[in-house]
Amino acid sequence: MKKEIMIETSARHCHLSRADLDTLFGEGYELTNKKDLSQPGQFACEEKVVVSGPKGSLKMSILGPVRKATQVELSFTDARALGVTAPIRESGDIAGSTGVTIEGPKGKIEIAEGAIIAKRHIHFTPEEAAEYGVEDKQIVSVRYEGTGRAIIFGDVVVRVSPKFAAAMHIDTDEANAGAIAGTVYGEIIK
Amino acid sequence: MKKEIMIETSARHCHLSRADLDTLFGEGYELTNKKDLSQPGQFACEEKVVVSGPKGSLKMSILGPVRKATQVELSFTDARALGVTAPIRESGDIAGSTGVTIEGPKGKIEIAEGAIIAKRHIHFTPEEAAEYGVEDKQIVSVRYEGTGRAIIFGDVVVRVSPKFAAAMHIDTDEANAGAIAGTVYGEIIK
Numbered sequence: 001m002k003k004e005i006m007i008e009t010s011a012r013h014c015h016l017s018r019a020d021l022d023t024l025f026g027e028g029y030e031l032t033n034k035k036d037l038s039q040p041g042q043f044a045c046e047e048k049v050v051v052s053g054p055k056g057s058l059k060m061s062i063l064g065p066v067r068k069a070t071q072v073e074l075s076f077t078d079a080r081a082l083g084v085t086a087p088i089r090e091s092g093d094i095a096g097s098t099g100v101t102i103e104g105p106k107g108k109i110e111i112a113e114g115a116i117i118a119k120r121h122i123h124f125t126p127e128e129a130a131e132y133g134v135e136d137k138q139i140v141s142v143r144y145e146g147t148g149r150a151i152i153f154g155d156v157v158v159r160v161s162p163k164f165a166a167a168m169h170i171d172t173d174e175a176n177a178g179a180i181a182g183t184v185y186g187e188i189i190k
Numbered sequence: 191m192k193k194e195i196m197i198e199t200s201a202r203h204c205h206l207s208r209a210d211l212d213t214l215f216g217e218g219y220e221l222t223n224k225k226d227l228s229q230p231g232q233f234a235c236e237e238k239v240v241v242s243g244p245k246g247s248l249k250m251s252i253l254g255p256v257r258k259a260t261q262v263e264l265s266f267t268d269a270r271a272l273g274v275t276a277p278i279r280e281s282g283d284i285a286g287s288t289g290v291t292i293e294g295p296k297g298k299i300e301i302a303e304g305a306i307i308a309k310r311h312i313h314f315t316p317e318e319a320a321e322y323g324v325e326d327k328q329i330v331s332v333r334y335e336g337t338g339r340a341i342i343f344g345d346v347v348v349r350v351s352p353k354f355a356a357a358m359h360i361d362t363d364e365a366n367a368g369a370i371a372g373t374v375y376g377e378i379i380k
Contacts, residue, residue: 076366077267088338088369119338141340148278148309150331151367154340176266177341177367179278 007168009175012060014072024104031064038167052101055083072115075171089116121157123164136160144186149179197358199365202250204262214294221254228357242291245273262305265361279306313354326350334376339369
């Protein structure tokens with residue numbers, strides 16, 4: 001059974017709906033692919049936005065392509081800097097999450113919900129999930145020995161889709177707690 | 191054998207030498223105790239300083255009383271905001287660590303070394319260490335189940351001194367990775 005998993009760190013970022021991209025960057029604007037990400041079809045964009053809360057503002061990248069709903073992914077550190085509290089959620093599960101203001105070069109929007117702290121997770125295709133002996137929604141732990149800040153992340157949710165590729169995603173706080181710089185490999189513990 | 195340990199989060203802060211306190215706040219200045227800390231004789235001060243690196247500045251608290259050497263304790267997030275890289279070190283072990291600028295109301299100093307990222311650690315008196323069955327310098331792990339971000343911190347160094355009191359100290363990145371807010375209790379694993 002395979003156990004080793006690539007761990008990637010996601011810095012704060014947002015996903016935009018078609019309508020919100022229009023408001024922020026202009027009608028019919030197309031995002032510019034700066035770098036392909038590990039998940040097929042996903043890419044970091046050249047474009048940036050400024051996200052604000054009652055206490056502060058943070059510049060962040062947009063990840064493309066456009067999605068059904070606008071979503072802002074923060075770390076606890078980021079949420080504190082903005083002056084908001086945001087719930088730990090899986091991507092896409094934004095009902096009742098936190099509102100923030102997003103500003104682009106052509107406009108500004110206020111979203112009533114959409115800001116979350118991403119629940120740490122592992123992406124797998126169904127074939128990969130089988131190789132690792134795990135199922136969609138299963139909660140696992142991941143150990144990273146590292147260099148001076150060994151850590152075991154619990155409460156890691158497995159997400160399985162034919163659109164995914166094997167990768168664990170953590171935020172910058174989680175990376176820092178494990179002294180993780182760049183892409184590293186951890187071990188899944190069930 | 192006792193296992194449960196109080197976990198406290200240390201936000202960025204600095205300790206000042208007598209000479210540096212004089213420069214930053216004026217000759218013979220005495221720090222104002224705002225709040226006693228868990229470690230006997232240690233206190234958070236009313237006074238703040240601004241610490242700067244090549245990329246940015248951060249306001250931070252001073253912890254008293256004065257120490258032999260000035261020391262700035264950062265998280266990885268803080269170090270990034272300042273634009274410096276700082277080593278993970280035990281408190282007091284600052285040889286060859288990172289230089290920063292510190293500014294107070296009456297003056298400014300540049301330290302050639304002293305900025306570190308504190309190695310996570312547990313303070314014990316000799317009696318407490320015996321109760322927990324651990325020794326000075328021993329490396330242990332600490333498990334915190336929490337609410338949605340269960341975590342096991344490895345590479346936790348035990349520090350024993352008659353001047354200490356039982357408490358584990360982590361930084362804000364580590365607290366965020368475990369969704370730790372306020373003071374919580376974890377379990378020592380050997």
